[in-house]
Amino acid sequence: MSLTIYDISEKAGVSIATVSRVLNGSTKVKESTRQKIMDIIDEFGYTPNSSARAMGLKSMKTIGILCADSSDIFLAKAVYFLEQNLQANGYESLLCCTGYNLDVRRNYINLILSKKVDGLILVGSNFIGSTEEENAYIRDCSEKVPVMILNASYHHENVYSILSDDVNSMYRATTDMINSGISDVLYLYNSTSYSGRKKLDGFRMAMESHKVKGYEDLILKVPEELTEMESIANYITNFAKEDHTFHGVIASDDQLGIAAVKYGQQNQISIPKDLSVIGYNNSILTGCCTPELTSIDNQLEAQTRSLVKTLIGVLSGQDMPQKTVFPGNLVRRKTTEF
Amino acid sequence: MSLTIYDISEKAGVSIATVSRVLNGSTKVKESTRQKIMDIIDEFGYTPNSSARAMGLKSMKTIGILCADSSDIFLAKAVYFLEQNLQANGYESLLCCTGYNLDVRRNYINLILSKKVDGLILVGSNFIGSTEEENAYIRDCSEKVPVMILNASYHHENVYSILSDDVNSMYRATTDMINSGISDVLYLYNSTSYSGRKKLDGFRMAMESHKVKGYEDLILKVPEELTEMESIANYITNFAKEDHTFHGVIASDDQLGIAAVKYGQQNQISIPKDLSVIGYNNSILTGCCTPELTSIDNQLEAQTRSLVKTLIGVLSGQDMPQKTVFPGNLVRRKTTEF
DNA sequence: TTGTAAGCGTTATCAT
DNA sequence: ATGATAACGCTTACAA
Secondary structure, three states, rough: OOOOOHHHHHHHHHHHHHHHHHHHOOOOOOOOOOOOOOHHHHHHHOOOOOHHHHHHOOOEEEEEEOOOOOOOOOHHHHHHHHHHHHHHHOOOOEEEOOOOHHHHHHHHHHHHHHHOOOOEEOOHHHHOOOOOOHHHHHHHOOOOOEEEEEEEOOOOOOOEEEOOOHHHHHHHHHHHHHHHOOOOOOEEEEEOOOOHHHHHHHHHHHHHHHHOOOHHHEEEEEEEEOOOOOOOOOHHHHHHHHOOOOEEEEEOOOOHHHHHHHHHOOOOOOOOOOOEEEOOOOOHHOOOOOOEEEEOOOOHHHHHHHHHHHHHHHHOOOOOOEEEOOOEEEEEOOOOOO | OOOOHHHHHHHHHOOOOHHHHOOOOOOOOOOHHHHHHHHHHHHHHOOOOOOHHHHOOOOOOOEEEEEEEOHHHHHHHHHHHHHHHHHHOOOOEEEOOOOHHHHHHHHHHEEEHHHHOOOOEEEEHOOOOOOOOOHHHHHHHHHOOOOEEEEEOOOOEEEEEEEEEEHHHHHHHHHHHHHHOOOOOOEEEEEOOOHHHHHHHHHHHHHHHOOOHHHHHHEOOOOOOOOOOHHHHHHHHHHHHHHHOOEEEEOOOHHHHHHHHHHHHHOOOOOOOOOOOEOOOOHHHOOOOOOOEEEOOOOHHHHHHHHHHHHHHHHHOOOOOOEEEEEOOEEEOOOOOO
């Protein structure tokens, strides 16, 4: 059992209030008593009981991080950056992997709120539904603590959104591809989350504004059950066999992008000569295939830094922007020629 | 502000003790009063204050998860599984990414201990140094709470190790390769962590027991700074140019394995015909290259399940095995013919 | 500069 | 079956 301030006060022959003052760096304490107390702590050690502390301060200095699946390559990176930033600001991270089911989520959130976290971070756009009803739980949370959303946007009091401009990123990538002379491009996606919808919007907008005909026939939703790269590649092969031709692929994430590369390889299609491929997230996967995958970088690290900065600001009572949008940018590798 | 048991007791016209009893499911409470209290809770809502609770119970029902970098593909998966298992057992997870520096780690650990976590999980074999001195902090921790180590072994009271048998896995994989007729095999690694050392041991043992000569010349340490796949592939190419020939590669993780595949492709070496490659961890990366990577699976999920089970057992006062070892197994894909 | 004491929201041990 | 009340370890007015 570690010492308490009572033990220390006794040893030092002062009151617990004085010990507390020293511990909290209050200036109003004589240097000699401060020394005496510090000496005792140095000798016997002391780790504050943060539960007790939390009761006094009404704060655990802890932030709840919710994500569907922290082993997802994209979410894992986000969680990591967030934890680092929070740590640097004196906050700890309570991690909670909720899965994708809404009811399960609500339960987890209640649990985590009872831990008296000072704020909540929702990592991933899958937390935002398309109906007000689905998002009710977010409004509830926001009455207790500030809610930060990474990679999606939801407007409500005490809710702050940090995201990348998926519409624009996808619009520009698609435009680049069209301008390079490829207008028959397959759009590959499997998620209809907030950011999933935005990406598709960007693709459609580019196609529309460049007056490309018949692009809707080349929008392919890959079933979510298909997680193996090879299965996805086969799925694309089958799609192509149904008399669909395309000389470009834009994928809503790197995994699908890699699957497209695999499709090309399986069908002896030369990349990038006869098929250009663009992925999304600029993850570690981009380096795994040959040729290496061109991908859209969404500046995740900058986003997380901004998110934590905003959160810390909110917690200290400052006015903070409710929506911060980061531009994405195309990282050109070997699956494209432009 | 959410209700407290005081508010509820007032509304119900009973004492806080009774409310507490209802909340904790004590049997010794009349059904009618229980109902009255439940009704009030249903109407107004109630989220227990777990800091206060922790003070009474001397437990936060929280486990500290330490890992160097939760965005690492292997560690992320471990963290995810651990969180899920802990959640299922009524514990929350305080995540702490410590980096690889020892001093930084010690600080984090003190901090996390002050949060009164009920146990500590060290994820990744990089937490175990090779000297008693380096591991002193683990012994210190173990005096306060049970310490669980995933993927490494350290024997001490109140310390429990769950790991896969890296020596044997590597021994068997190497043996398989030798038996298939390939004895000039390049061993690729970049980490000298506990498990890194064990893997290398397994490789050496296999080489020794099959009386392969000169294998030491084909053990290649890739500089840790090299993180890009292509850089690693180039590094291998340069090594090969220094008059080293090999027809097999065994890598200490999938990333290095993929780099080896890339090396083959860059140098027009046919895989698996002229070069066999085996990776380690059986991660998502294995599906990203073509041909897909044969890899050693270390049963991470089973390990995490066992770890949490052991931890829960320890916390409830049971005697638990201090060391649990899981066998690994080779998952054959397309970079090997055997 | 220092001490006293109230308060934070629970749990748990007594009585009744 | 229920109620008082101490205890948990800390912060923070308010007094001295």
